[in-house]
Amino acid sequence: MAVTRMGDDPSTPTLTELLSDRATRTPEREFLRFGDESWTFGEIDAWTSKLAHRLIEVDGIGEGDRVAIMLPNVVQWPVVWLSVLKAGAVVVPINSSYQQADLTFVLKDSGVRVVFADRERGRLLNDAVAAQSDLAEVRIVDVADDGTARFPATAPTRTIDAETLANLQYTSGTTGFPKACMLTHDYWVRIGWVASAAAGLGPDDVLLTAQPFSYMDPQWNTALALTVGAPLVVLPRFSASGFFADVRRHRATFFYVLGSMPTLLFKQPPSPADRDNDVRVVFCSGIPKQLHLQLEERWGAPWREIYGMTESGVDLFSSFDDADAVGSGSVGLPIPTKQVRVVDPDGADLPDGEPGELIVTGKPMMNGYWNRPEDTARTVRDGWLHTGDVVIRRPDGGVRLVGRIKDMVRRGGENIASAEVESVLERDDAVIDAAVVAEPDETLGEEVKAFVQLADGIAADRTTAELIVERAGSQLARFKVPRYVTFVDSFPRTPSERISKPALKAQVAGAVTHDVGSGRKNSAPAKSGMVDVEVVRDVAVVTLRRPDKLNALDVEARVSLAKVIREYGTGAAARGIVLTGEGRAFSAGEDLTSAPDSYEQLRAALDTFHDITRAILQTRVPVVAAVNGLAVGGASEITLCCDTRIATPETEYYQPENRRGLTISNASSVLLPRLVGNQAMHMVLGSPRIDADGARRIGLVDEIVPPEELLDRAIHTVHAWTPETGTTALHLELLRPQLDEIEQAFAREDVAGREAWDSGVVTAGIGGFWTTKAKENPA
Template sequence: MTAKVTAGQAGDDPAVPTVTELLAHRARDSPEREFLRFGEWSWSFAEIDDWTSRLAHRLIEVDGVQPGDRVAIMLPNVVHWPVVWLAALKAGAIAVPINSSYQRADLAFVLRDSGARVVFTDADRSDLIASVVAGEDIRVVDVADDGAEPFPATPPAVPIDGGALANLQYTSGTTGFPKACMLTHDYWVRLGWICASATGLGPEDVLLTAQPFSYMDPQWNTALALTVGAPLVVLPRFSASTFMADVRRHRATFFYVLGSMPTLLFKQPPTPEDRDNDLRLVFCSGIPVGLHARLEERWGAPWREIYGMTESGIDLFSPFADAGAVGSGSLGRPVPTKQVRVVDPDGAEVPDGEAGELVIAGTPMMNGYWNRPEDTARVLRDGWLHTGDVVIRHSDDGIRLVGRIKDMVRRGGENVASVEVEAALERDDLVVSAAVVAEPDETLGEEVKAFVQLAAGVPSCRATAERIVERAGKELARFKVPRYIEFVAEFPRTPSERVSKPALKARAAADPGVTYDLGTRRGFVSVDLVRDVAVLTLRRPEKLNALDVATRLRLAAVIRELGTGERVRGIVLTGEGRAFSAGMDLQSTPSSGAEMREAFASFHDITRAILETRVPVVAAVNGLAVGGASELTLCCDARIGTPATEYFQPENGRGITISNASSVLLRRLVGNHAMRVVLGSPRVPADEALRIGLLDEIVEPGALIGRAVDIVIEWTPEGNTTALHLALLRPRAEDVEAAFAREDLAAAQAWESGLLTAGIEGFLSTDRASKEEAST
């Protein structure tokens, strides 16, 4: 058997049909050559061949394993993992890899579904496994003492051919329970053969892997190492901060990374040692288009896209000689043993340039899903594997991925591919990684939400969210730009280092973080979700958050939408900048009686909206509450302020008619202080506001929103009657409507007499004079 497979041999049948014969050949041809390296320890081909033969005998003679029995492996990345795998195959058994981080439910499912007779594990997991298999006829073997030593180092006489099952390889289980792909010896051998042909690797190379061995990548890396006679370095886990240092230390010439791994690697701080490595080539799945050339430049080796699935092994790749593939976004072209088509939902092939599902035929290919004939029939139809990936085929540069059929956001009739939005977000230096999901929306059906992991030192605030979305918006169509942004410290991931979106959404539902709603910024009203509480922020600091009519209407509509209690537990109103609000935007005052009436009606509408909610509404007053600000806070069920909070109602002193909330609500809150507050127009500082009842509590600025949210949480326990009590505690609707009518009449009289216009002009003149005096 030659140590090198040439590029022209990819379509040939492998020289050796089984994984176990591959190992036997290497042990005969190169017995002392290094095969496996874990940390500072290494084993030769002959040592692994002997060890696996002895362990295979133990499986047969002690554990009673017969051909076709299942042997489970639940271990981290230690040498015993590939040893048990190869030993099980020598015994004619079928290996069942189990994620070493599985807990009771996942573990019980895989053991029950596979029908495993033996489980190999370590001391850290033995108690868990013992509790799961209690009362069942399943042997548990601790690899610290595998009992193989007394047995002969010659392989057992078990006939095995290429069509024999080698693995029940469970998929990552991103939707529901995982399914087990039935993979043969020929699958693994052919996978190693094709990769050897594509890379041109030989005995002088050093392969390196960091993914969990329970996932397929380290296993096909093992088959590749056996095919080319090169050592395989196995790291305990993937760590972006230490990975390239390990590549240098082990003098690796080849590795494979996928998913977010390239982005995580690139976003590590550059070092002078980056190009001080022995890398010759890198295989990767999911190379960020915008980073592709920069990845190659930084580490000085060609990175090429390879596409495949557990079900099919390797399907597409870009040759290392194809420099045109760099940054093209192409998944490559089919390997010689595969045929591909791009089809519509009815199975008809679509023209080049149109999106469709990628379907694949050829070898290697799974035999189907274990115990799942219906699932097998769904994805394997007439010899074609339906991948679920949406792609576009171009005659000149191969196939490009658009997204997953089930990983799309259907926004108002437009299809948004999550992968496209994620790529745009991840090109931002502020972003380490992103995951895009669909958020239900009553109007559009679904909205685009992005979970974002930020680079070190970047603040997780609204300004950052806006900056990220603004940048992405320069690359994406408007309907693809995320409306919602939620920052996360890290992502739950599958064994293949892909983000587990079901786990991510479940985590967000159980422990929601701050969600920035960037779609509601119109009219200077933003909505963020904090622990299921909507935080509405008035954003116009250059005008003290002054509200024009459009903003007031928007605010009322948002309060009504959220006030039903179906989406949030309560509402917090706050401001940004120097003040909570300044009510009417006096820079754009009414120019007619109709506009005046519209202005007052819009303020009435906010009051109605707040008082009609079925959830608590809390004002978080961050500074000067002047004019309309005090009106809004009076409508709320509680007012939390900071030491900087100051109430000021200057209307009467300026000849401007007051708003409805003061006339109806203020006296209820502050009693005999109401006359002084309205008619005297004093500035009421925080401590005085607390004393007379305008504020319920004073906290430090950094605690303001959190305390307001806490109040809502406290007032809305499970099974509560909050809505009923709010209706009883708030002022009667007829009292409020009577106040509206009195105010409208007074406003009309003030308008007709010119007093209202004069009052506004007097305010503006005083304001201009103050600014001129300050400037001199």
């Protein structure tokens, strides 16, 4: 079936008709394989017809009645499923690992009349039924003795069409008890139809699944096998160490993996036999983009994303013809029968590149939640299903998954997607798997906590925790790096092989937790003499602090400032830099308490200002000047190198160099004319004090905000200029003056500085400054 046919309605509308057609056309072809046993389409058709008659005649099952299945991965699972559908009834899959509380809830909520189970789970079911008077009429059938031998092998007469309810499919339930999605025959048939077209599958393929049958993936794989007439191999469970051995043994050409399965497979020791397989194509969900190409190269087949959820079946997929999808992080484009939008919390559409919630509409889609009209109304609004997934839409229409709305850590005003941090942790060779949750924090609201499963032979101690966090810190923004690390031997999982975080928190109660990040808190700035640095919301706030009323920058302070700018300007430790000052003053320039007494000292002073300019213009992140007061001389010129200047009403610019016999340093000779046009000459030669309004009028500052909002506004500007999918560093390089132009200005300043020194005007100007100060302050 061609991919272009995905938008058509399936040629056969129900699962029961699909099975009947296959049994009529190819009765001897293999359909289901469990271990070393297999069954043909004809055999399964006859078996399911007999069991359907038994359900009707012995158990009294009518159309629309609910029948539950509580079994591991055995052939009776799909047989009972298809039998119930032939009887016109509705299947209720029950997780085979449920205990009494979960089991009792599902039995009561769904209103089942019959449950199929094995002997082990039959005992648990009997206990649950005996303990609840309102479950007394529930009948439990042992699949080892289903009593079908005496019934006819032709299907009973029941009214079944595309819109007939097939399943009450309970979701994993991240909070409280799960909800049941009402899924029709069309839902299952359409997933098989779309998947077969998207993957280009046919009767010569061999499909393989390893997830529990109570989850939806083996069920849509069964629909897929019926659609293309290919056999489906069902493994007892997923085992990372044995998975590809089974793939080779069964000569599988297609499989689907999700969640942590790709990472767990990749972390198995490489083998010369890795490419010894028949796999043609792989569908996956949540593939780590940094492993995508390596997974394809290691096992020699294309892996592509398919996105959906229990409520919506399949929504997006990446074409196997699209090589650019590899490693892109995209989960694909909408299938022809679906429309998608990315919206803000108010439901307004967001532009490309802006993170928001993914909402979808179209077919396949659930009919709502069973017995949950309020939940249905919250999830499906005006025909659009709200997925709860945070995504970013790319310019090509592809969608990149960021995380879950509810699976976020809100640290100090920043939203951190747990999935992003988990992905980075899982790249570490010492880590098998990881889960990130929010840990309450009095100062920041929430902190990042990581649960980590270590590779064999790695010590579960504080040193290991520190090393893992340190390596993660080289790839994550600082505020996203975990503060707490707890080691676990294994993770509790949902049927879909995702980590169950509610169960995890209960499992590790009392375990040792390493606090390895307390030194990174925003409340503990790193000090360096007159230059202090504090990382706030992933932005390096650099504060200029001076030891006396002159508020002057000496050589040591300028060297330190250039070093700090280079350290944080790479983008590895912060997404931007904000320069500000202490108290009411941004900063003065040259410290005249240690004025140069030789040209060499003057040249050294100029060089340190020059180096600050180089450092700022060579950063890969935005540099914002938060000018909180008086900016004098060289400090005023430092702000001109920044990408924008935000001021308070108390801001003043003052460049008195000409009056003191000094030359302007830094890059003012290039930057100032560009900023203020014909005002530059007046500023330099007349040396007036320019207040905030005047500075804004002539372009020295871009906006004026109240003092209490200055830093927040500067940090917000950095965030606005550094979107996750943006090309900020490239644009900074294009928008800033070229460094060779600045270097030419430096050379001219050096010549002018020599001339000013030799003429004596520098010494006279400095002397005049101190004479004036002495008159103003006789003491």
